[in-house]
Amino acid sequence: MALLPLPALTDDQIKTIEDLAAASYSPEKIALYLDLDKKQFLESWYDKLSEARTAYDKGQLEAEFLINQKQLELAKAGNITAAQIALKEIEKVKTDNILNQVLFGA
Known part of the structure; x- marks a missing residue:
């Protein structure tokens, strides 16, 4: 039996997901913190276009x-x-960009 979709997230829940993701909390712990069904939340999180995943990725990006x-x-x-750390990060980003260009095109 398929899971019911995750109910629409409130603005407060989205902000909390961003904040917890920025602090490196896992999706499982975020679901627990928000008192959401873990399986529903993870199913939504695995969808890279979902509201939950976008908030999670945004939180991690802002912290980074x-x-x-x-x-x-x-x-x-x-x-x-x-x-030295900054230069290492710059080189990593350059390498990742080249890899993405090779794998996924211009």
Whole structure:
């Protein structure tokens, strides 16, 4: 028997998903925190176009941005370790972009 779809998320739930994802909480823990059916939430989360997945990815992206932004600020201020980490992240992004271009086209 197929699961019922996840009910529409409220704005507060979407914000909570973003915040918890930014703090690296798993989808299972987020479902528990929001008191949502875990199977329904995960089914929605596996759909990359769903509201739950978009909120999760957005939360992780925002956290990653804030960290990278701070690393760049520290690197510009002369922190050698921060500069090394920032350069490593830049190279990773370049490599990922090339890989995506090869796999998925221009």
